Amino acid sequence: LCQTHSNGRCQQPLAGRLDPEVWKTVISSLYVFLVFGFTSFVMVIVHERVPDMRTYPPLPDIFLDSVPRIPWAFAMAEACGLILCYMFLLILLLHKHRSILFRRLCSLMGTVFLLRCCTMFATSLSVPGQHLKCASKTYGDSWGKIQRAMAIWSGFGMTLTGVQTCGDYMFSGHTVVITMLNFFVTEYTPRNWN
16 A cells, blocks of 8 residues: 555655555465475385484484483473473464564464475484484385375374374474564563563
């Protein structure tokens, strides 16, 4: 929208007024939805290519070798991700430009997950620890792979929903989601809350 002058030129709208452009939000939502589906399918392919734990032991890690394993830490990371997600939903509910915020999140999340697909597919790393029971698993025909991808997709890739995956440890979707949501929560909450 713009104000037209007598000379026919268009003046920019007043500062502070942003058009929500819902069609862009719909496109970015569709984009992230499709990328999450594609990521789920790539995770199925990557699971089939997991190196044998006996042949390829976990890579040496000074931190993981020095600190005792905390069994509940992964579930706590997922809980933190859910808390951040609820906080972001509350921000969306209360924010003046909710459509723009949601569009930004979908665009960034979709792009980062698409890049994650490329790195997961290109690199097959060994399983990070002996406590993980991972082996290469084939899902048979294409229909079996699609069914497994749908299970990962519908469970959001979270172990809290019963999804177990292998081969995507170095390129953690949990880290992507927690980092992105943390950024959006800290960026779009009022300054006096920080």
